[in-house]
Amino acid sequence: MPIAVYALTAGAFGIGTTEFVIMGLLLQVASDLQVSVAMTGLLISGYALGVFVGAPVLTLATRKLPRKQVLILLMAIFTLGNIACALAPSYGLLMAARIVTSLAHGTFFGVGSVVATSLVPEDKKASAIAVMFTGLTIATLLGVPAGAWLGLHFGWRATFWTIAVIGVIAMLVLARLVPADKGKVEVAPLRQEIATLADPQVLLGLTMTVLGFGGVFAVFTYIQPILVEITGFSQEAVSPILLLFGLGLIVGNMLGGKLADRNLPVALLATTATLAIVLFAMTATLRSPVAVTIFVGLIGAAAFATVAPLQMRVLDKAGPAGRNLASSLNIAAFNLGNAFGAWLGGVTIEHGPGLAAVTWVAALVPLASLVLAVISLRLDKRPQTALQTASCPQA
Structure with a gap:
């Protein structure tokens, strides 16, 4: 794999840390800013909605710039946003700072996916992602x-200061290792790029992404309260357990990439079905410390096994003209799913059957994504059938 792909990995590390870290700080932030845990969970929704808005806007605004410059600019926005988070004196200003930080997220991963796939052969594109x-x-x-x-140990603000430093380091790595664009940036007409969004297959792909990750984040947003209040772990035990979730993400992510390179349709169906099964099965383990710890890792693996298949599906259906925009919008769709999941989990806790029911409610969401995947794959056969029918009168 080219070293430039690993440079993109460094930027992804910084962005991933700031996106997810709030989940391990829910109780501290809620206590410091004197808001409920459910309200603090909305900081995840606010970030995700910022990604959803920022992805198409910044992708179109920077479409004529060299991709390397775009990536560095986005990391600068990310760094300034985290500094603002560290300084925020109130819940409202922290929410605003999170939204500013999130604006760079979707375009970074969208443009980064296009850059990564452009650096490798056809049979390695999903693995590069x-x-x-x-x-x-x-x-x-x-x-x-x-x-x-x-x-x-040092307060939640120290976490955001540290992430800002990571952002600066990521900018330097990108500037050093990502190759500059060769020649003038080729840009499809704006109307042609936007027209990609009217493709039913692209829209189905984006919706599958929203639903798949909606289920994941209905659970993961509230993983700290679930582990502490239901399973009985101490707050100090949450961090080591989250290590297993992260390990599961790494294993699932690489497995999903390899499966998608071999057979994208099969990978799409298998990973989505597995995610729904794991979320539902976790319900029976919530009061068992050993079993629930194992399932935290399994959710990580099942969740990120879907990433490469979902991203490649949208890239394939968008075509060359709409690839940048569709790629960024799919990242936005991941985060819209995050926002939807955080909202769904909060509603389940405060107005539904409660914290213990979050896992089985969450399982219903990727199940809906699986139904859409089946529909989408069946639609793949229609153009071939139509082409054969149209050619009959000429025979």
């Missing part, structure tokens, strides 16, 4: 538990 997303998984394995530990 998986390697870039390894930064996200390592962030969860190391960055999130480390951030939770920092928050517990």
Whole structure:
């Protein structure tokens, strides 16, 4: 794998850390800013919605710039946003700072996915995406538990100062290792790029992504309260358990990339079905410390096994003209799923059957994604059938 792909991994690590670290700081932030845990969970929703808005806007705004410059600019926005988080004196300003930070997220991963796939042969494209997303998984394995530990011992603001430093380092790595664009940047007409969004297959792919990760984050957003209040772990035990989630992400991410390179349709169906099964089965383990710890790792593996298949599905259906925008929008879709999942988990806790029911409610969401995947794959056969029918009168 080219070293430039690993440079993208460094940027993904920084972004992944700031996105997920708040989940290990829910109780500390809620206590310091005097808001409920459910309200603090909305900091994840706010970030995710910022990604959803920022991805298409920044992708279109920077479409004529060299991709390397775009990546460095996005990391600068990310770094400034984390400094603002560290300084935020109130819940409202912390939410605003999180949204500013999130604006760079979708475009970074979208443009980064296109850059990564352009550096490798056709049969390695999904694996290249998986390697870039390894930064996200390592962030969860190391960055999130480390951030939770920092928050517990030095205050949650220290965590965001540390992430800002990571952002500066990531900028330097990208500037050094990512190759500059060769020649003038080729840009498809704006109308043609936007027209990609009207393709039913692209829209189905984006919706599958929203639903798949909606289920994951309905559980993961509230993993700290689940482990502490239901299973009976101490707050100090949460960080080591999150290490298993991160390890699962790494294994699932690389496995999903390899499966997608071999057979994308099979990978899409198998990974989505596995995610629904794991979420549902976790319900029976919530009061068993050993079993629930194992399932935390399994959720990580099942969740990120879907990433490369979902991203490649959207890239394939978007075509060359809409690849940048569709790629960024799929990252936005991941985060819209995060926001939806955080909201769904909060509603289940405060207005539904309660914290113990979050896992089985969450399982229903990727199950809906699986149904859409089946529909989408059946639609793949229609153009061939139509072409054969159209050619009959000429025979």
